[in-house]
Amino acid sequence: MLTKSFIMERLAKNRITNIKCQDSNEKHFLNNFRKNQSNINKLAAVLITLIPNGNDFNVLFTKRSDKLRVHSGQISFPGGVVEEDDSDEVSAALREANEEVGIDPVSVNVLGILDLYLTGTGYKVRPVIGLIKSEPEYKLSSEEVDYVFNVPLSFLIDNKNHQKIKNITHGKKRTFYLVEYNDYYIWGVTAGIILKLSEVLN
Numbered sequence: 001m002l003t004k005s006f007i008m009e010r011l012a013k014n015r016i017t018n019i020k021c022q023d024s025n026e027k028h029f030l031n032n033f034r035k036n037q038s039n040i041n042k043l044a045a046v047l048i049t050l051i052p053n054g055n056d057f058n059v060l061f062t063k064r065s066d067k068l069r070v071h072s073g074q075i076s077f078p079g080g081v082v083e084e085d086d087s088d089e090v091s092a093a094l095r096e097a098n099e100e101v102g103i104d105p106v107s108v109n110v111l112g113i114l115d116l117y118l119t120g121t122g123y124k125v126r127p128v129i130g131l132i133k134s135e136p137e138y139k140l141s142s143e144e145v146d147y148v149f150n151v152p153l154s155f156l157i158d159n160k161n162h163q164k165i166k167n168i169t170h171g172k173k174r175t176f177y178l179v180e181y182n183d184y185y186i187w188g189v190t191a192g193i194i195l196k197l198s199e200v201l202n
Contacts, residue, residue: 001055002153004111004131007201011112011129014200045093045126046079046190048197049103050111050153051135058135058150061186062100065146075186077127077193078103089113089126097130101148102139107132114196119189127193151181157198162191 049060064074078097086092090113094105108130117125138148155161156179163178165187177191186194 002057002201003055007050007129008111010201042122043082043089043124043126044080045082045089045096045128046077046193047093047097047103047108048077048114048127048129048193049097049108050129050131051150052131052133053150053152057131057153059153059156060101060148060150061184061190062144062148063146065142065144074188074190075184076190079125082126090128093126093128094130100141100144103132103136107136114193114200117189117193117196123189125189125193127196129197149184151179151184151186153201155181156194157201159198159202162195162198 047060050057051060052058060078061075062078064076078100079093080096080100082089082092083095086095090110094103094108094110097103097108098105109132111129111131113129114127117127119125140146140148161179161181163180164175165178166173166175176187177195179186179191179194
């Protein structure tokens with residue numbers, strides 16, 4: 001059975017802590033990263049939203065709008081680039097979730113953060129794990145999100161549901177992970193973060 005206390009215990013065991021408990025090295029990294037002009041718009045944060053569902057949790061995903069210039073139509077967590085006005089990655093993740101799907105930042109209990117996830121395009125993505133008490137009334141940004149849906153956390157962290165795909169695109173070999181749930185195909189960075197979450201919670 002997945003419970004809040006179990007998740008907190010696993011996060012603590014893996015030394016994944018609340019952003020408020022970040023050590024000076026982590027804050028030093030963020031400051032230096034921002035100072036490097038080549039890193040502008042290269043630091044991002046996503047919110048892994050946990051919603052209680054009996055003996056499990058649902059995890060919120062968005063289907064990105066086809067109108068977007070980057071990663072249009074893909075499945076993702078709410079999130080985006082850390083902006084200058086954001087105090088840290090947690091603030092960025094909460095702000096983006098509010099802008100994209102209308103989740104009130106005050107309603108989110110931040111349980112912890114995962115290690116930075118490095119993408120193939122050079123982005124460093126901070127996954128933030130947040131718990132909300134119940135399914136909110138979503139207010140979707142029509143410019144960014146087509147719709148939202150939930151996937152059980154128990155399904156996501158089950159290694160049997162993690163597919164490793166190899167193919168050739170434009171003459172280059174590619175390897176990526178895929179999580180298939182009903183008619184939804186979760187892949188790329190989002191699937192990679194799911195695997196990292198699975199490593200922590202299993």
